[in-house]
Amino acid sequence: MDTDTAAATKQASATIYPVLFALSFSHLLNDTIQSLIPAIYPIVKDSFHLSFSQIGVITLIFQLSSSLLQPLVGVVTDSRPYPYALPVGMGFSLAGLVMMAFASSYSWILVAVAFVGAGSSVFHPEASRMAYIASGGRRGFAQSLFQVGGNAGSAIGPLLAAMLIAPFGQFNVIWFSFAALAAIVILYRIGKWYKPKSIRNYILRKHKIKEVTHQSLPRGTVILSIVVLLVLIFSKYFYMASLTSYYTFYLMDKFGVSVQHSQLYLFVFLFAVAAGTMIGGPVGDRIGRKYVIWISILGASPFTLALPYANLFWTVILSFVIGVIIASAFSAILVYAQELLPGNVGMVSGLFFGFAFGMGGIGSAVLGKLADHHGIDYVYHLCAFLPLIGIVAAFLPNLAKRSR
Numbered sequence: 001m002d003t004d005t006a007a008a009t010k011q012a013s014a015t016i017y018p019v020l021f022a023l024s025f026s027h028l029l030n031d032t033i034q035s036l037i038p039a040i041y042p043i044v045k046d047s048f049h050l051s052f053s054q055i056g057v058i059t060l061i062f063q064l065s066s067s068l069l070q071p072l073v074g075v076v077t078d079s080r081p082y083p084y085a086l087p088v089g090m091g092f093s094l095a096g097l098v099m100m101a102f103a104s105s106y107s108w109i110l111v112a113v114a115f116v117g118a119g120s121s122v123f124h125p126e127a128s129r130m131a132y133i134a135s136g137g138r139r140g141f142a143q144s145l146f147q148v149g150g151n152a153g154s155a156i157g158p159l160l161a162a163m164l165i166a167p168f169g170q171f172n173v174i175w176f177s178f179a180a181l182a183a184i185v186i187l188y189r190i191g192k193w194y195k196p197k198s199i200r201n202y203i204l205r206k207h208k209i210k211e212v213t214h215q216s217l218p219r220g221t222v223i224l225s226i227v228v229l230l231v232l233i234f235s236k237y238f239y240m241a242s243l244t245s246y247y248t249f250y251l252m253d254k255f256g257v258s259v260q261h262s263q264l265y266l267f268v269f270l271f272a273v274a275a276g277t278m279i280g281g282p283v284g285d286r287i288g289r290k291y292v293i294w295i296s297i298l299g300a301s302p303f304t305l306a307l308p309y310a311n312l313f314w315t316v317i318l319s320f321v322i323g324v325i326i327a328s329a330f331s332a333i334l335v336y337a338q339e340l341l342p343g344n345v346g347m348v349s350g351l352f353f354g355f356a357f358g359m360g361g362i363g364s365a366v367l368g369k370l371a372d373h374h375g376i377d378y379v380y381h382l383c384a385f386l387p388l389i390g391i392v393a394a395f396l397p398n399l400a401k402r403s404r
Helices: 003-013 017-039 041-047 052-067 070-079 085-102 106-134 139-165 170-206 219-244 247-255 259-287 289-298 301-309 312-327 329-340 345-374 376-383 386-395
Strands: none
Touching: 017 041, 017 052, 017 085, 017 106, 017 139, 017 170, 017 259, 041 052, 041 170, 041 247, 052 106, 052 345, 070 106, 070 345, 085 106, 085 170, 106 139, 106 170, 106 345, 139 170, 139 259, 139 329, 219 247, 219 259, 219 289, 219 312, 219 329, 219 345, 219 376, 219 386, 247 259, 247 312, 247 376, 259 289, 259 312, 259 329, 289 312, 289 329, 289 386, 301 312, 301 376, 301 386, 312 329, 329 345, 345 376
């Protein structure tokens, strides 16, 4: 191998940190916008006299508008490059924010969250693909860094909502449009970096030139593994829906805390989720993703089972521990699935992000219905058993690396 070729190979395999940090920051902005939706639930519930079921429908519309489109976006962008799809998608989120600020009825709230969901449907599979390309082989780390930006945004959103929206009203959502505008600028610049790489990958796919990074597995094993991963996503996101959508109501109902204090406690939980996400990917790179998946789902069960019986202090502590443990799963699950089907990164990313969003939305609607009929405390007693489903991770094969 000559010097120029060696240098080119080294450059191609290097981790592109500026792109990963830009993607992570864009994810922070995107998910800050998304997190406004559950953060304003107490406000719109009072303003429009909504039931818990109607609150659940808001989440369902948002999650379905993103989850149903994400696999389609992944399939389309696997087939041909769209390097500037991300800033266009963020434009939908910007439109949704403006509508949310001016919404004068429950129906307009539903339309607004559908636009934000559509923007998310473009952002997640395409940004995940770019993180995969920029990883330089450190895929768990790259996905964790990308994901932690989103989790940080989800944590910051309720905190900002507590400061800017809860005291002053729904219209102040409009200030978050500046976050969408900043994201559009950043994503346009990332698109310029991505364009030549996307064209190169398109040419390679067109000529059926593939890079094999893992040993081939029988078709039946791959299908079984994907099904197991989707079951684990169901377990994780149904449980997470109980905290992201109803944790503030649970704290207010059981312990009598104020709306603003409940938002601060939600921030503590979401900060733990961000920390767990950052831990999961690099640990999976080192010890194997299967073990991270197993520990992060099943390992949360002792704490989820204890949560409904705890006082306020221990509820906050347990929710923090649960957030750290259970959040470490998604990066490992996503990269594991991408390595099962290495030629379909966009489709896999869209499928898993979409399924996760869908389960979160369906979970929120179902749990809202249960809360209306049986009380919010019942929801937490029931959901405490969901992480026990993590035992099915035993059926996942170990993916053994092979040289290129």
